[in-house]
Amino acid sequence: DAGVTQSPTHLIKTRGQQVTLRCSPKSGHDTVSWYQQALGQGPQFIFQYYEEEERQRGNFPDRFSGHQFPNYSSELNVNALLLGDSALYLCASSLALSNEQFFGPGTRLTVL
Amino acid sequence: AQKVTQAQTEISVVEKEDVTLDCVYETRDTTYYLFWYKQPPSGELVFLIRRNSFDEQNEISGRYSWNFQKSTSSFNFTITASQVVDSAVYFCALSEPAYSGAGSYQLTFGKGTKLSVIP
Numbered sequence: 001d002a003g004v005t006q007s008p009t010h011l012i013k014t015r016g017q018q019v020t021l022r023c024s025p026k027s028g029h030d031t032v033s034w035y036q037q038a039l040g041q042g043p044q045f046i047f048q049y050y051e052e053e054e055r056q057r058g059n060f061p062d063r064f065s066g067h068q069f070p071n072y073s074s075e076l077n078v079n080a081l082l083l084g085d086s087a088l089y090l091c092a093s094s095l096a097l098s099n100e101q102f103f104g105p106g107t108r109l110t111v112l
Numbered sequence: 113a114q115k116v117t118q119a120q121t122e123i124s125v126v127e128k129e130d131v132t133l134d135c136v137y138e139t140r141d142t143t144y145y146l147f148w149y150k151q152p153p154s155g156e157l158v159f160l161i162r163r164n165s166f167d168e169q170n171e172i173s174g175r176y177s178w179n180f181q182k183s184t185s186s187f188n189f190t191i192t193a194s195q196v197v198d199s200a201v202y203f204c205a206l207s208e209p210a211y212s213g214a215g216s217y218q219l220t221f222g223k224g225t226k227l228s229v230i231p
Contacts, residue, residue: 033218042116042203042221043157056218088155092219099145099207099217103157 004104021076025093032074035090118222133189135204147205
């Protein structure tokens with residue numbers, strides 16, 4: 001039983017570019033949440049997808065958008081990258097209405 | 113709004129010492145959940161424990177124990193007889209029910225405490 005998987009592992013972009021990160025949830029899970037973890041900080045909630053819709057959103061600008069596919073996998077898109085977007089992006093999956101979230105290994109994004 | 117404070121940024125202990133990681137939280141809800149996660153250098157968050165707001169019973173799991181005190185809004189984590197493998201960043205987190213329709217809970221994390229266990 002595969003856990004939460006994320007791709008790519010590492011990514012380097014330049015300011016102004018756009019990036020897409022991918023997440024496959026744990027088998028049987030239907031809800032995907034995304035978190036941003038800046039260096040030396042705790043993860044911060046970006047948004048959550050359930051039934052292919054954004055259900056909850058944290059305090060992040062519209063440059064951050066996402067999508068959930070019928071197979072429950074999800075993408076996080078960030079447009080017009082800023083240096084401050086450099087962080088570890090974590091994906092977590094869960095069952096709807098459950099508080100138990102399983103985290104993936106993360107994608108480390110570096111913006112130069 | 114929810115808030116989690118981990119006042120200890122870094123802690124260093126010698127192997128076999130006991131160490132307690134502090135966590136203080138703020139929430140306006142009466143129903144909530146508290147968590148501890150471990151993050152080794154690889155980056156993946158490892159779930160350690162979940163506690164709901166109605167269960168103040170302390171819990172022990174091997175060398176790990178947790179002390180939940182609602183009166184002081186604290187959920188502290190103690191490692192007994194620490195080992196080098198315990199070296200990691202530990203996060204305390206809080207979640208409240210998702211009232212905005214279907215979906216799961218969102219977690220609010222503290223800034224983490226970096227624990228270094230020296231051989």
